[in-house]
Amino acid sequence: MANPAPQAMNTKPATPPQGRFGRLLHNIVRYRVLLLMLLPTSIIFFINCYIPMFGLFIAFKNINYIDGIMGSPWAGLDNFRFLFATSDALRVTINTVGYNVVFIISGLILSVSLAIAINEVRNKLASKFFQTVMIMPNFLSMVVVSFIVYAFLHPEYGFLVKHILPMFGYSSVNAYMHPNAWPYILWITKMWHSIGIGSVIYLAAITGISEELYEAAVMDGASKWQQITKITLPLLTPIMVILTILNMGGIFRSDFGLFYHVTLDSGALRSTTDVIDTYVYRGLIQLNDLGMSSAANFYQSVVGFFLVIGANALARKLNRDTALF
């Protein structure tokens, strides 16, 4: 700053600033240190989030590496025509949305139920122990999880394949060749990985509920069940709604690792395990088909945008306070 105002000037400006622009300038100078604190993170967000948003237009270009991104010729809607001419677009959309809807609903129900249940465990030490263990799976990366699933399903040595399935008369099943089994396998894997941490988040909210509410309810003769349905659940609703809105916005995005690593990227499973994210990734990295992958990417981002707006509007309708914006 060329003209650092002395400390005394900061609290009482000698001449009050005139007009909007004057006030803005005055505030910038006055709060220059705080603005400086915001600067580095703002720049990083600009690089990681904002520039890619502006980069969505490449879906309308016929990208080639020689001309670069700006220099490549415009392709109009050609990329989209190619994408939607194949059956791929429909398949990956159905898979993505289907898995996400099931994951969001079952994740919500299971996490909240577990949180309420663990809140009822009276022994403090036991409760602490359960919580600690429940969070563990979430600390493992999807790569590690893929090894765990592999340890159960290995076509020759897997624990399930070798020791459990033979009891039911199946021998040497190669799960990595049977697409129909995977919705169940992926659901179990995803729940194992995420409901523990989810329930701890809800539990934090439950312990924040005022003790007096429950005391008053007990005085009025409320049963445990009534306490849960009349106090706990209504007070958890705002958090449930907010987290669900955020999840709704991600309904076109998937847990990439789950669908890519846990399935070992097996070609035989594509019909039930290929989602938009894996499709875009393969198009970009493995096939180098920029046109197709950028079109799918655009489709994913834009639909996601409208879903967020829609989910938020719905939340506003239900209850003004729970909406995000």
Place this chain on the structure above:
Amino acid sequence: MTTASRSNPYTKGSTTAQIILNVFFIAFSLACILPIVLIVAISLTNEKALTLQGYKFWPDHIDASAYQYLFKHSETLVKAYGVSLTVTLIGTVLAVLLIALYAYPLYRKDFPFKKTFNFYLLITMLFSGGLVPFYLLYVNYLDLKDSLVALILPGLSNAFYIFITRTFFQQTIPEEMIESGKLDGASEWRIFFQLVLPISLPVLATIGLFTTLMYWNDWFNSMLFINDTNKFSLQYVMIQMIRQAEFFKTQLAGTGVALMVQESVPTESLRMAMVVLSIGPILFIYPFFQKYFTKGLTIGAIKG
């Protein structure tokens, strides 16, 4: 874990209900833990026993030859550990500092640009440009292929953690404290580093744990940007190992280590030993952070 389970003095839950609850949670805890135990058991089983009997939860006799093999040919392992550790340490320190620096002005009631900068973050939470533009930006414009920066930079922008941190400031740091600091003539930087940060240890530890895990467990950016085998992180080496059983052999051949042609590689147990070594550090740091964990985790963090 600071979450107390509330024992309500006014309700006498029946003992039967308590027993059922506890039995259920013991079973659930086992379901969370046993799959990890299976991995450890496989890594400690003799390769021959594996091919004969398949994977089991309890090896007939413990055989650590997979680990011996890993330590004997430790080049790949040491390099991968080095990459993972470097990225995790630098990334975590930077991320926590940047998050706190951004969250602090948002907490200050007198800061006139609060709304603008809140909004700037919210947008990034809701909308994204997706993978393709992100990839092209990093590779073509920032030229970050095969650079560790490409593994660190993406993790530095997490709006959610900033909101959590800001909310924590609002709930624990009284305005008067900042005011009195100012009256004493402390500069903004001094207030931030000497008053605000020390009080905020619980939330910083929570965020620190999350970012540590995120960097340690990250494989996606390696898949996108890294081709140079010297810069493979642990997670990425594991990906290679599950895709190609002979990965370790080819790696060693590449490093010029004279391989005994006859030397047998305990492939199956070796893979699992690698996994165990990669989750070891997580189990090691978790207890240190645990006591802050839910104290820092207030999720009423979203509304501005």
